Amino acid sequence: MQAIAGDFIRHGDSRVGRVKDDKGVYHYYLTKYKDKIDSSQLKSGGKTPKPVKTPFQERDLHPLLATYLRGQSVFAKTIYHEQSNKNEEHQKWIHPDMIATKFVEHENKACQNFFNATNKQRAVEIYSYELKKEISSDYELKKCYFQAVSNSSWANYGFLVVFGISDDLRDELERLNDSFGIGVIVLRSNPYESKVLLPAKRHELDFRTINKLCNINTDFSKFFEQIEKLITAEDKYKNDVRKGFESLCDKVLGADSEIVAYCEAKNIPHDDEQDNG
Numbered sequence: 001m002q003a004i005a006g007d008f009i010r011h012g013d014s015r016v017g018r019v020k021d022d023k024g025v026y027h028y029y030l031t032k033y034k035d036k037i038d039s040s041q042l043k044s045g046g047k048t049p050k051p052v053k054t055p056f057q058e059r060d061l062h063p064l065l066a067t068y069l070r071g072q073s074v075f076a077k078t079i080y081h082e083q084s085n086k087n088e089e090h091q092k093w094i095h096p097d098m099i100a101t102k103f104v105e106h107e108n109k110a111c112q113n114f115f116n117a118t119n120k121q122r123a124v125e126i127y128s129y130e131l132k133k134e135i136s137s138d139y140e141l142k143k144c145y146f147q148a149v150s151n152s153s154w155a156n157y158g159f160l161v162v163f164g165i166s167d168d169l170r171d172e173l174e175r176l177n178d179s180f181g182i183g184v185i186v187l188r189s190n191p192y193e194s195k196v197l198l199p200a201k202r203h204e205l206d207f208r209t210i211n212k213l214c215n216i217n218t219d220f221s222k223f224f225e226q227i228e229k230l231i232t233a234e235d236k237y238k239n240d241v242r243k244g245f246e247s248l249c250d251k252v253l254g255a256d257s258e259i260v261a262y263c264e265a266k267n268i269p270h271d272d273e274q275d276n277g
Contacts, residue, residue: 053267054267055267056133056266056267056268057266058097058131058132058133059078059097059131060266060268061131061133061161061163061187061268062078062097062098062131062250063250063251063252063253063262064187064188064189064191064194064253064259064263064268065098065129065131065161065185065187065191065194066078066098066249066250066251066252067191067192067252067253067259068185068187068191068192068194069100069127070252071191071192072102073102073103074100074101074102074127075100075101075102075245075246075249076098076099076100076127076129076249076250077098077099077100077219077223077248077249077250078097078098078219078250079095079096079097079098079099079217079219079220080217080219081095081217083217083218083219084216084217085215085216085217093147093150093151094150094151094212094213094216095151095213095217096128096129096130096148096151096152096155096158097129097130097131097151097161098128098129098131098250099126099127099128099129099155099220099223100126100127100128100129101124101125101126101127101223101227102124102125102127103123103124103230103231104123104124104125123231124227124231125156125157126155126156126157126205127155127156127157127158127159128151128152128154128155128157128158128159129152129158129159129160129161129185130144130147130148130151130152130158130159130160130161131161131162131163131187132144132160132161132162132163133162133163133164134162134163134164134165135162135164135165135166135169136164136165136166137166138169138172141165141169141172141173141176144160144162145160145173145176145180145182148160148182149180149182152182153180153181153182153203153206154203154205154206154209154210154213155203155205155206156202156203156204156205157183157200157201157202157203158181158182158183158200158203159182159183159184159185159200160182160183160184160185161184161185161187162184162185162186162187163186163187163268165184165186173197173198174198177198181200181201181203182200183196183197183198183199183200183201184196184197184198185197188271189259189263189268189269189270189271190256190259190271191253191259193271210224222248223248226241226244226245226248227245229241229244229245230242230245
């Protein structure tokens with residue numbers, strides 16, 4: 001049959017067409033059915049080709065980190081650096097990927113009021129995070145770590161967050177952590193299994209840098225504006241102000257099924273794939 005179809009092709013008969021598959025074998029078809037034929041399936045020898053997965057993006061990790069942090073009573077917000085003032089776009093190492101805060105609260109109201117009055121700068125803790133998909137070499141580690149130092153040293157606590165990192169870099173991570181105090185978080189596809197690999201050292205807030213960041217990026221200014229409103233609000237308004245603050249923060253993932261569905265939609269490897277990858 002193929003020999004006959006080949007003769008039609010060689011004699012210029014337009015009623016028959018052919019396509020070569022991945023193994024160099026020709027497949028023939030009637031041209032009147034061309035629009036109904038999946039040429040990619042013919043080229044693959046009749047097998048349905050596997051869909052090509054689009055790699056996940058770094059920012060796809062933000063909901064996972066936000067979910068992990070909320071479990072630690074830390075409220076996080078993504079910083080969209082593309083919204084910064086145009087004349088500051090060249091400053092690549094000034095914006096962290098996410099910022100967050102944790103409110104220092106006490107059960108006893110008198111104790112809380114006393115704490116707020118005497119420790120105004122410690123009523124909240126400010127965190128900064130630089131996220132990376134993967135770090136596999138010493139060169140990448142240095143580059144990413146010092147970007148985190150540049151972007152996060154203004155906060156009380158600065159972290160480098162990594163979805164995948166080579167175990168061979170542990171000693172160098174510890175050395176950098178001892179010298180510069182930026183902590184390291186290993187993020188998992190199940191965010192509740194994420195862990196602090198190295199803790200961050202506490203720094204006093206650098207208000208000069210915070211002021212600069214608020215001036216060039218509205219995400220920063222809105223975040224700190226909402227924090228100020230919340231810690232100064234009268235008790236009767238506190239719940240409403242807190243709702244406004246939480247709505248400004250990144251949404252978190254809920255049940256395990258929602259987390260799995262999100263990771264599958266974004267092609268983020270599951271934990272077993274993450275370990276083997």
